[in-house]
Amino acid sequence: MTETPVLSVRDLKKHYPITKGILSRQGGVAKAVDGISFDIYPGETFGLVGESGCGKSTVAEAIVRLEEPTDGEIIVNPHGDSPENGTVDQKATTDAGWAAIDRLQSLIHRVPGIGRTASSADEADPRDVTQFDSQQLKAFRRDVQLLLQDSSTSFDPRMTVGAAISERLAIHGMAGRAQRRTIVEDLLERVGLSATDYDRFPHEFSGGQLQRIGLARALVLNPDLLIADEPVSALDVSVQAEILALLEDLQEEFDLSVLFISHDLSVVRQCCDRVGVMYLGQLVEQGKTEGVFTHPQHPYTEALVSSIPTPDPRDSLEEIELTGDVPSPENPPRGCRFHTRCHRIIQPEGVEIPQSEWRALRTLAIKIEQGRIDPDAVVASVVSMEPAPTAPTAVTPSQFDRQLRSEHDVPAPVSDPALEAALTDAIDALYDRDPERARSVLEALFRTPCITDDPDTVTVDDGHVSKCHLR
Amino acid sequence: MPPEKPERFDQVDWTEYANPTGWQRSTNTRYFLYSTVPVLALGLYDWLVVGPREATFVRLGADLGLSGPFQMIGLTHDPAGIDYLFVGTLLLFVWYLLVPLYQNPRMTRYYWTRFKRNRPALGGLGWLFLVFAGGLIGPFVLNTPSQDILTAHQPPAFTSVDEATVPLCVGEVENGRCYGTWEHPLGTDNTGRDVFSSIIHGMTISMQIAFITTSVVAVIGVSVGTVAAVSGGWVDEGLMRVVDIVLSFPTLPFYLLILYSFGASLSMFILVFALFAWGGTARYVRSKALSVSEAEYINESRLSGASTSYIIRRHVIPNTASSIITQLTLLIPVFLLAEAQIAFLGLGDSDVPSWGQLIAAGRTDLAFAPWIVLAPGIALFLTILAFTFVGDALLDALDPEAKTEADR
Numbered sequence: 031m032t033e034t035p036v037l038s039v040r041d042l043k044k045h046y047p048i049t050k051g052i053l054s055r056q057g058g059v060a061k062a063v064d065g066i067s068f069d070i071y072p073g074e075t076f077g078l079v080g081e082s083g084c085g086k087s088t089v090a091e092a093i094v095r096l097e098e099p100t101d102g103e104i105i106v107n108p109h110g111d112s113p114e115n116g117t118v119d120q121k122a123t124t125d126a127g128w129a130a131i132d133r134l135q136s137l138i139h140r141v142p143g144i145g146r147t148a149s150s151a152d153e154a155d156p157r158d159v160t161q162f163d164s165q166q167l168k169a170f171r172r173d174v175q176l177l178l179q180d181s182s183t184s185f186d187p188r189m190t191v192g193a194a195i196s197e198r199l200a201i202h203g204m205a206g207r208a209q210r211r212t213i214v215e216d217l218l219e220r221v222g223l224s225a226t227d228y229d230r231f232p233h234e235f236s237g238g239q240l241q242r243i244g245l246a247r248a249l250v251l252n253p254d255l256l257i258a259d260e261p262v263s264a265l266d267v268s269v270q271a272e273i274l275a276l277l278e279d280l281q282e283e284f285d286l287s288v289l290f291i292s293h294d295l296s297v298v299r300q301c302c303d304r305v306g307v308m309y310l311g312q313l314v315e316q317g318k319t320e321g322v323f324t325h326p327q328h329p330y331t332e333a334l335v336s337s338i339p340t341p342d343p344r345d346s347l348e349e350i351e352l353t354g355d356v357p358s359p360e361n362p363p364r365g366c367r368f369h370t371r372c373h374r375i376i377q378p379e380g381v382e383i384p385q386s387e388w389r390a391l392r393t394l395a396i397k398i399e400q401g402r403i404d405p406d407a408v409v410a411s412v413v414s415m416e417p418a419p420t421a422p423t424a425v426t427p428s429q430f431d432r433q434l435r436s437e438h439d440v441p442a443p444v445s446d447p448a449l450e451a452a453l454t455d456a457i458d459a460l461y462d463r464d465p466e467r468a469r470s471v472l473e474a475l476f477r478t479p480c481i482t483d484d485p486d487t488v489t490v491d492d493g494h495v496s497k498c499h500l501r
Numbered sequence: 502m503p504p505e506k507p508e509r510f511d512q513v514d515w516t517e518y519a520n521p522t523g524w525q526r527s528t529n530t531r532y533f534l535y536s537t538v539p540v541l542a543l544g545l546y547d548w549l550v551v552g553p554r555e556a557t558f559v560r561l562g563a564d565l566g567l568s569g570p571f572q573m574i575g576l577t578h579d580p581a582g583i584d585y586l587f588v589g590t591l592l593l594f595v596w597y598l599l600v601p602l603y604q605n606p607r608m609t610r611y612y613w614t615r616f617k618r619n620r621p622a623l624g625g626l627g628w629l630f631l632v633f634a635g636g637l638i639g640p641f642v643l644n645t646p647s648q649d650i651l652t653a654h655q656p657p658a659f660t661s662v663d664e665a666t667v668p669l670c671v672g673e674v675e676n677g678r679c680y681g682t683w684e685h686p687l688g689t690d691n692t693g694r695d696v697f698s699s700i701i702h703g704m705t706i707s708m709q710i711a712f713i714t715t716s717v718v719a720v721i722g723v724s725v726g727t728v729a730a731v732s733g734g735w736v737d738e739g740l741m742r743v744v745d746i747v748l749s750f751p752t753l754p755f756y757l758l759i760l761y762s763f764g765a766s767l768s769m770f771i772l773v774f775a776l777f778a779w780g781g782t783a784r785y786v787r788s789k790a791l792s793v794s795e796a797e798y799i800n801e802s803r804l805s806g807a808s809t810s811y812i813i814r815r816h817v818i819p820n821t822a823s824s825i826i827t828q829l830t831l832l833i834p835v836f837l838l839a840e841a842q843i844a845f846l847g848l849g850d851s852d853v854p855s856w857g858q859l860i861a862a863g864r865t866d867l868a869f870a871p872w873i874v875l876a877p878g879i880a881l882f883l884t885i886l887a888f889t890f891v892g893d894a895l896l897d898a899l900d901p902e903a904k905t906e907a908d909r
Binding site for chain 2: 094096167168169171172175176178180183184185186187188189190194197198199201202203204209212213216217229230231247249250251252284
């Protein structure tokens with residue numbers, strides 16, 4: 031694609047500090063969004079999917095600067111302008127001298143340790159949203175609009191919906207009351223309501239109607255990019271379809287680009303041109319919707335796609351069930367972030383056992399490594415299984431071993447003798463209340479690229495990229 | 502070529518529109534400011550030009566050469582400082598409560614249908630309307646009751662007392678009993694003042710107390726609460742400690758101290774009590790403003806490019822203000838009772854014909870002339886009850902959470 035993207039997100043990061051104790055010392059950071067890059071081209075719908083808590087909404091909030099991004103660039107090109115005559119950087123082009131000073135200042139600010147860390151070391155892009163001053167930001171607010179999930183809470187209950195929409199026109203300087211009203215009434219009719227709804231209050235509308243009004247409010251400033259954050263998740267299915275159809279019509283009519291954020295894959299498949307899959311603050315795969323959905327390259331995408339219900343009973347695609355817990359963004363796993371749950375996790379060199387066995391073994395190993403297995407709890411469950419009353423001290427190592435394995439679906443023995451020896455060793459160490467030894471035994475054995483290395487982004491075919499060691 | 506004034510959102514060329522800066526006053530604020538100008542001007546005139554023993558309007562008539570017409574319509578009043586304050590708060594009430602209600606008929610109807618469900622509150626509202634109208638118009642129609650020792654202790658209409666208790670019976674005397682007349686429908690007190698017109702004049706006092714105290718409490722409480730909630734940090738901390746002081750301040754001893762140093766006056770009472778009553782309101786507004794500023798529509802508004810001050814004025818304050826109306830309505834009875842109690846103890850302003858003063862004047866004659874205490878007592882009781890009922894109904898009508906409870 032040679033077109034200039036409306037929006038380019040480069041290595042966007044948003045970290046939330048986690049404060050602990052009464053003195054609010056910083057204890058760590060939750061990496062809600064950790065290095066995300068994508069482009070949105072004019073007229074296109076880009077979908078962002080992922081589980082709840084993977085950072086989709088944070089991306090939206092960071093782009094519109096509702097949350098200040100920690101790092102990265104967000105470059106906007108409204109109206110497809112080239113950087114030389116961009117409308118947003120009036121300041122930089124009006125006066126060359128001032129522009130030079132600005133540049134100097136931004137250079138000073140970008141020296142690591144003084145200001146923000148330098149992402150593009152030499153020069154700040156004048157179209158970078160993260161560098162906008164309040165004046166530029168206000169102009170930017172016209173070009174990019176956010177549509178939120180639940181319109182019932184996003185309207186001031188004491189303002190008529192007409193006033194809520196025309197308020198935006200007034201904020202941006204349209205003083206004529208009658209003109210504002212004409213524009214808003216016209217827009218209300220366009221989204222399928224009537225002009226007389228102008229004077230009604232939010233509580234007089236249904237959820238679907240309110241979402242239409244929310245759409246009208248997002249459109250009234252004639253934006254180039256609409257960020258729709260779960261726009262239909264709060265609605266029932268028939269209303270969802272109406273809103274999506276409306277969105278599509280409006281998009282076609284007004285040449286709108288849309289960033290569509292959703293956890294609902296069937297909706298994304300229906301309405302997006304391209305799609306990005308997010309996992310734990312990172313994009314694991316992106317590409318054309320059809321390509322991603324029919325030939326998912328990343329195991330996580332594969333699992334997500336397999337979970338979409340299909341109407342065809344003969345469909346051979348088997349549902350993949352992800353095991354393990356979603357890791358906390360505060361302490362994401364080393365290597366590939368998905369390895370703790372991946373059903374295709376690569377086996378160490380020289381090991382060849384059934385994949386399901388390997389997965390179960392890994393899940394148990396991760397738990398032991400993270401110290402999440404309490405030997406006393408295992409002993410207690412052995413005791414509770416015994417028909418006769420048994421003292422906890424009477425539990426033998428082999429009973430302990432059996433219980434732990436059955437709790438985690440690990441077969442006894444494991445098909446690979448080396449792994450079996452190591453696992454037995456580790457479980458014995460746990461039985462001896464020596465988690466340190468258990469951890470070191472396991473860590474030495476499980477050396478696979480998934481755990482040790484962060485995967486690179488690999489291009490599969492035209493615009494289809496995936497972040498996995500398998501490709 | 503686009504039309505002169507585009508009528509579709511996608512035809513608007515935003516570069517043509519200037520970016521509004523500075524403080525944009527809403528229409529109502531503008532009208533409020535306009536309407537306070539004559540009041541302020543008259544107040545200044547009264548303060549600077551009119552002598553201490555002159556009546557303001559008499560002097561004004563003389564200065565304007567309109568003495569004749571002024572005399573003819575009976576405009577010979579001499580408003581005191583408290584009257585200017587009263588008019589000011591009335592203007593506040595009109596421009597920020599009545600006019601917005603009129604401008605949003607749908608919203609008004611919605612609240613009204615919910616308010617109507619509470620029958621006692623409807624009655625209360627009717628009574629308050631009577632008190633309000635009587636307090637506003639009464640003093641212009643009825644003269645201040647004059648003392649006449651000969652007509653003291655006259656009984657109300659349809660009742661009779663022993664002839665021996667009245668110096669001179671205005672009505673008929675039958676079988677040694679003096680009967681009441683329509684000349685004094687509620688009788689007279691121990692100095693011969695008409696109780697009915699005293700009660701009407703007392704309505705003015707009660708309304709002045711109600712309006713001025715609530716306005717002072719609302720203005721200070723809303724400002725402090727909102728500033729605390731929006732600023733956060735040490736500003737919030739500091740303001741809330743001031744609120745703690747205000748809440749724990751011994752207002753009555755302080756009032757007594759002022760009373761003994763400067764003498765009693767109604768305006769002193771209102772100011773002292775109002776200035777130490779806004780603590781609760783400020784706390785309430787702060788917590789409400791904190792929850793409102795978390796709402797989605799505040800984010801939405803910020804995303805539209807609105808400035809923080811705009812969001813506070815247009816979204817935060819209106820959404821907190823409607824919920825403190827209830828609180829303020831329930832605060833009024835406290836002030837009315839406090840005034841009556843202070844007057845009853847003989848610590849009030851004896852020049853002011855308040856209900857409390859009337860009750861205090863009648864307490865010695867309770868044995869043979871109970872109407873002097875009963876009539877203003879019942880008026881006070883009904884007014885306090887009415888405010889409480891209306892406050893309850895407003896809570897149900899204005900609070901969205903109360904809706905689910907009522908509909909259950």
